[in-house]
Amino acid sequence: MSEGDGQQGVALTLDEVRSLARRVLRAAGLAGDHADAVAETMVAGERGGCASHGIYRLLVAANTIAKGKVVRDAVPVLTEPARALARVDGGGGFAQLAFETGKPVLVAKARACGIAALALNHVVHFAALWPEVEALAAEGLVALAFTPSHAWVAPAGGTRPVFGTNPIAFGWPRAAPNPPFVFDFATSMVARGEIELHRRAGRAVPEDWGIDAEGQPTTDPAAILDGAMRTFGGHKGSALAAMVELVAGPLIGDLTSVESIAADGGAGASPLGGELIVAIDPAGFLGDAVAEHLVRAESMFSAIEAQGARLPSSRRYAARARSLAEGVRIPEPLYADILALEASLTA
């Protein structure tokens, strides 16, 4: 670890990020297996140049732990409710270990049946979904993932929050050396963290990001945080947000975003609820012709990139290559906050 050398922030290798995250999470009281699993998603965030899902989330996770809104030593319990379905009851713990518990069974079921689904239930979720669909794509599977959050987002044509930021993630396997085709986006116009950042910076936001508590358009980020965010893409994004609520809420017997924020009771902890992950084995429909047809997908990717358009995740993958070679930079105030947190936890 070294400071300075001309660039901004504290320079860390990814191993140093990992060690720091594991140490702080353990100090916060998280069981070792959870701490390790949660730390990996923060490493993945930093590595991909996504600061908002990086080591910053130590502060978020520590808050959720301190508020008693996550079970620190929950033991995920796997069941198989149907031939092509798996379920992991996360017992109120963070989602990462629940996913790790269910992933091998989801992979096996997708390969055996052609398609399969995994429900994570009763988990606390604060991470991006792309690490999960990327992990499945790395196994050669096509994957979709959905999760509700807290009710912060109004339906199109409405004025009050019903939906969470309700991300949709998708992964598609590609032959080496290409990393999987992956996207992961909120069905809200922007991530909630974007609005937070504008509020902290005292900057106005575009008028289509949200509405105030009276349902009126506003460019004041604080008013939106007290009011409602908007979905992306008008009624289409709103329809997708509703779908995420349904398939990763009632369909798997878990909370909607309205129910999750009610359960939070103003603690400001991370959302509690479920996640649905669907995996499809290309060999199911294609048999021996998988490689032949995946090449046709590559033609589509080429047609996109040949005109100067980017594939989703291309920036993240470029950042990953840089981070693996050069390590990452953590803003000094954030690094100081994390060290202060660690000191307070170990005092």
Added chain:
Amino acid sequence: MSEGDGQQGVALTLDEVRSLARRVLRAAGLAGDHADAVAETMVAGERGGCASHGIYRLLVAANTIAKGKVVRDAVPVLTEPARALARVDGGGGFAQLAFETGKPVLVAKARACGIAALALNHVVHFAALWPEVEALAAEGLVALAFTPSHAWVAPAGGTRPVFGTNPIAFGWPRAAPNPPFVFDFATSMVARGEIELHRRAGRAVPEDWGIDAEGQPTTDPAAILDGAMRTFGGHKGSALAAMVELVAGPLIGDLTSVESIAADGGAGASPLGGELIVAIDPAGFLGDAVAEHLVRAESMFSAIEAQGARLPSSRRYAARARSLAEGVRIPEPLYADILALEASLTA
């Protein structure tokens, strides 16, 4: 059937729409079982107040038949490539009969395995997807459907067509008397027919609908039809459009939109290719607690409607109720065109 009586257009009962559609499709040379299946989707379009997917499509279907771009008497062939997968090779015929052939097996597999998928291959597609997901929701299943089309839509950040209008449809079962929660939308900014309508009317379109053949923004609908349409919701809609290409193209061994328009060879026929339909049985995850959890979905629908926002398909369901009671009105010029078509086919 009666004309006039104060309202515009030719008044038809839905049975009269059905008879007319069946008659014209048979006259165009379509085998009886295909004609009946295709006619039902036109009846559904008219009934739902969606003129662009109603009896107007007789002209579209007749053109595809006349150009030799559909196999008029194709016999769909069902196979079961994996425990939770079904596939229907449509043999180059219209998609409707292929779906009818595969639907019972998809339903049975979803109930047996918890989740299942049906691929339609080698079908000609010109209809909306909502009748299919609604039919599955009526069986108590959650359903998703995807299909590419012709390459008319540029990726976000690009200038040349790669994607089709690539619709995504979703259906969710609701207890009577509520019809299923259903949405079905193009991942392009608007349906291609919308741009056609503006061109015919000599009206400019909003600047975010498309670009001209040089990749420049334009409000000229003809220039967009020669150039490229845009996806809805910027890079998020573009990512979804790519997903539709992948899962209903290479994943099931069928054409991308670029390949479909190449196969068309300028004939202007309906897209040829595949469709992927995923069905999930709520009882898979919920067992005996289905009703209890579907009630929680109803709370979400109520929260949306209580603030004056509409559920997707609410206008269509209202139109359906009116059409069932009062029949429908067909614009006189369209009705005249259809009768002229019929006369030419039977001459």
